[in-house]
Amino acid sequence: MSRPIKFRELAKLSSAERQRLLTRTEADLSHIMPKVQHIVEDVRTQGDKALRRFARELDRARIDDKALAATEAEFETGEKLVPVELREAMEFAANSITHFHTDQMPEEMWLHEIRPGAFAGDRIRPIPSVACYVPRGKGAFPSVALMTTLPAKVAGVKDIAIITPPGTDGTIDAATLYAARLAGVHTVYRAGGAQAIAAVAYGTETVRKFCKVIGPGSPWVAAAKRLVAHVIDTGTPAGPSELIVLADESTDGRLAGLDLLIESEHGSDSSAYLVTWSREIAETAARAIPEYWKSMSEQRVAFSSDVLSGPVGGIILARDKEEAIAFINDYAPEHLQILSKEPFQYLGAIEHAGEILLGEHTPATLGNFVIGPNHVLPTSGWARTASPVSVHDFLKRTSLAYVTSAGYPQLARHARTLARYEGFDAHANAVSPLRDRLIKD
Numbered sequence: 001m002s003r004p005i006k007f008r009e010l011a012k013l014s015s016a017e018r019q020r021l022l023t024r025t026e027a028d029l030s031h032i033m034p035k036v037q038h039i040v041e042d043v044r045t046q047g048d049k050a051l052r053r054f055a056r057e058l059d060r061a062r063i064d065d066k067a068l069a070a071t072e073a074e075f076e077t078g079e080k081l082v083p084v085e086l087r088e089a090m091e092f093a094a095n096s097i098t099h100f101h102t103d104q105m106p107e108e109m110w111l112h113e114i115r116p117g118a119f120a121g122d123r124i125r126p127i128p129s130v131a132c133y134v135p136r137g138k139g140a141f142p143s144v145a146l147m148t149t150l151p152a153k154v155a156g157v158k159d160i161a162i163i164t165p166p167g168t169d170g171t172i173d174a175a176t177l178y179a180a181r182l183a184g185v186h187t188v189y190r191a192g193g194a195q196a197i198a199a200v201a202y203g204t205e206t207v208r209k210f211c212k213v214i215g216p217g218s219p220w221v222a223a224a225k226r227l228v229a230h231v232i233d234t235g236t237p238a239g240p241s242e243l244i245v246l247a248d249e250s251t252d253g254r255l256a257g258l259d260l261l262i263e264s265e266h267g268s269d270s271s272a273y274l275v276t277w278s279r280e281i282a283e284t285a286a287r288a289i290p291e292y293w294k295s296m297s298e299q300r301v302a303f304s305s306d307v308l309s310g311p312v313g314g315i316i317l318a319r320d321k322e323e324a325i326a327f328i329n330d331y332a333p334e335h336l337q338i339l340s341k342e343p344f345q346y347l348g349a350i351e352h353a354g355e356i357l358l359g360e361h362t363p364a365t366l367g368n369f370v371i372g373p374n375h376v377l378p379t380s381g382w383a384r385t386a387s388p389v390s391v392h393d394f395l396k397r398t399s400l401a402y403v404t405s406a407g408y409p410q411l412a413r414h415a416r417t418l419a420r421y422e423g424f425d426a427h428a429n430a431v432s433p434l435r436d437r438l439i440k441d
Helices: 013-021 034-044 048-057 072-081 085-103 142-155 174-183 195-202 219-228 254-263 279-293 296-310 323-331 341-351 364-369 408-421 425-430 433-440
Strands: 007-009 109-115 118-126 129-133 161-165 187-190 242-247 269-275 313-317 337-341 355-358 393-404
Touching: 007 355, 013 323, 034 048, 034 195, 034 219, 048 109, 048 187, 048 254, 048 323, 085 142, 129 142, 129 195, 142 161, 142 174, 161 174, 161 195, 174 187, 195 219, 242 254, 242 323, 254 269, 254 279, 254 337, 254 355, 254 364, 269 279, 269 296, 279 296, 279 313, 296 313, 323 408, 337 341, 337 364, 341 355, 355 364, 408 425
Parallel strands: 007 313, 129 161, 161 187, 242 269, 242 337, 269 313, 337 355
Antiparallel strands: 109 118, 118 393
């Protein structure tokens, strides 16, 4: 059942009310942290037994007669179950994703002469392993499998696996299995939530221990990542979906309303705002949204209505574009969509966003599936310092340095001065005349 859409005017809000608009649903995980800690500890100590128990208790999934890792027969069956049209769409998306991330790859090594006779640079190598988390609680998301595994494959990671919740019948989503096949990934584990994150962090009898886990998830997944961050790299903070649609007077309010629904339908824990300084745009969008709900499923309408009528969603009217953009930068959204006939005029003012979708022909739907840039983006304001998932998440840099005999004296003199000031005798000795004598000898 849909409810009235929240309509707020920035100028009329108190500082506390404005601050509440910036708060995400996973900002405070303290209420679930004790339960998540229990799950993580049980998986660490009990392994596969705990994974099977939590599948029954938390996912309501029957997996007792199934291996935790997908079998070759399941891959074969999964491919047959995926409709031809969906296979073609996934192959199209995979091609775009691969192309974009291939272009993103840095050179394998660089070495520049920083000073005469002193060279420094980087060597780039892939990380050893990664587990890609593909959520399933509110639907099936093979696009997440493509967005996480393909960049890892392009980067050259040798050991890639998918970990994803089973359905209530214990099966793995067929399209996710097909996505794995498209990416050349042969390992898919049936486990979800906090228990999946614990499994790849510590390893079980079946699930290998991985160096990194990446992918979006529920607050339970986010909480588990925090608890295991000392044993596994947990990657980009990617939680419940969030979107800001920035619309100016040159666009149609009905279009703004249409696009506002894109991320609001993900779940009741999502966030979605239309931000505009045009009252006409705001009111037109508000009138259009209930009509669009009529063509959506009951579940998606419920999610969207929860978001747009709740504390972290709806329509925000600013006094002018400066106030609107200031709010956007304070929010640092996961997705920012700019609806305008001239969208590039606003680009220079935007400081913080996981992705920016420019113009009326670039809805978040295209970004989520087929353009190529990654849709696993920093949420909860982390766009201030974090970046979208990319090949760089699967690469590591090793610094290189080489100093010639001609370049050494000048560097040694200054380094020795700094070492003495900081009280490091061995540092200073290593670049003293003692070294010159030893090399000559």
